[in-house]
Amino acid sequence: MLLKVFITGVSSGIGAAIAENLCASGHFVYGTVRKTEDGLRLSKAFPNHFRPILYDVCDIESLPKIASQVYHVDDHLDVLINNAGIAVSGPMELLSDEDIEKQIDVNLKAVIRITNAFIPGLIKSCSGTVINISSVSARFTSPMLGAYSISKYALEAATDAYRRELLPWNVKVYSIQPGPIKTPIWEKAGQEMKDYSNSRYGPFMPSANMILKRSVRIAEPPEKIARLAAKIIKNRPSKTKFLSTGNVFFYKVFLRILPASWMDRLILAQVKKHMK
Numbered sequence: 474m475l476l477k478v479f480i481t482g483v484s485s486g487i488g489a490a491i492a493e494n495l496c497a498s499g500h501f502v503y504g505t506v507r508k509t510e511d512g513l514r515l516s517k518a519f520p521n522h523f524r525p526i527l528y529d530v531c532d533i534e535s536l537p538k539i540a541s542q543v544y545h546v547d548d549h550l551d552v553l554i555n556n557a558g559i560a561v562s563g564p565m566e567l568l569s570d571e572d573i574e575k576q577i578d579v580n581l582k583a584v585i586r587i588t589n590a591f592i593p594g595l596i597k598s599c600s601g602t603v604i605n606i607s608s609v610s611a612r613f614t615s616p617m618l619g620a621y622s623i624s625k626y627a628l629e630a631a632t633d634a635y636r637r638e639l640l641p642w643n644v645k646v647y648s649i650q651p652g653p654i655k656t657p658i659w660e661k662a663g664q665e666m667k668d669y670s671n672s673r674y675g676p677f678m679p680s681a682n683m684i685l686k687r688s689v690r691i692a693e694p695p696e697k698i699a700r701l702a703a704k705i706i707k708n709r710p711s712k713t714k715f716l717s718t719g720n721v722f723f724y725k726v727f728l729r730i731l732p733a734s735w736m737d738r739l740i741l742a743q744v745k746k747h748m749k
């Protein structure tokens with residue numbers, strides 16, 4: 474069955490890979506981009522299966538117009554993939570209100586606004602599917618990534634609420650929690666982290682940068698998440714949260730068995746090496 478899909482943030486990374494996978498399978502994808510040129514590659518590759526939509530997910534006023542572009546032929550939507558996201562890094566104490574608002578607005582509030590805008594269409598589809606691209610940061614909060622984790626933990630709560638509230642209409646709501654994936658999001662995070670080296674949190678920076686470098690090294694291709702999303706869309710399984718990382722032991726066993734204070738001690742030991 475060919476499905477009508479709406480994906481946020483298809484300019485690069487995971488969103489682009491999911492869009493490509495679904496278009497190649499014959500589905501019709503509406504994908505949001507912020508710059509016209511970012512939609513050209515998919516438009517050229519899949520002229521009959523992809524339509525770019527210019528949209529910044531922070532733009533509240535344009536949302537009804539965006540939804541009407543998707544509903545212009547008929548008023549249903551089979552699949553919504555909330556993928557657009559940013560990673561704001563830095564110590565909690567030093568993040569500005571603006572930093573936190575931006576993180577929460579893009580990664581959480583926009584997801585809620587967009588989901589609400591498409592619920593009538595998902596219900597009309599009679600077997601609607603929503604996939605929220607969450608993160609392993611919804612399971613473990615690293616120092617310097619507090620704001621990002623806050624957004625992803627909250628996204629998990631939103632996912633649970635929507636999943637239960639939409640049960641009567643057979644709309645299934647999932648979250649995918651990827652570990653490190655090779656996308657431009659890491660370069661952006663690295664640039665922002667450098668700014669805190671001269672603060673009291675300077676001693677955290679070597680470990681934070683080390684973890685970032687390691688994440689870049691072990692990062693998996695976005696196509697892996699695209700295949701997982703395609704499988705979820707096809708099978709609509711009863712399982713609701715999909716952890717996707719090479720380090721399943723850490724997230725599923727280590728974090729469950731060991732008290733948080735153990736991890737805190739390991740973090741402190743690392744940081745102390747760099748304290749004068």
Ligand SMILES: NC(=O)c1ccc[n+]([C@@H]2O[C@H](COP(=O)([O-])OP(=O)(O)OC[C@H]3O[C@@H](n4cnc5c(N)ncnc54)[C@H](OP(=O)(O)O)[C@@H]3O)[C@@H](O)[C@H]2O)c1
Nearest residue numbers: 482483484485486487507529530557558608653654656658
């Ligand atoms: N990469 C990882 O290791 C990783 C791991 C776990 C979870 N994730 C999650 O995966 C999702 C996709 O990220 P990615 O890694 O694929 O990074 P990415 O390549 O930077 O893609 C992020 C997408 O979101 C879009 N976006 C950001 N802010 C937006 C806004 N205000 N309005 C509209 N679109 C906006 C970007 O558009 P522009 O190009 O215009 O900025 C881009 O298309 C995010 O939710 C992220 O948290 C990533």
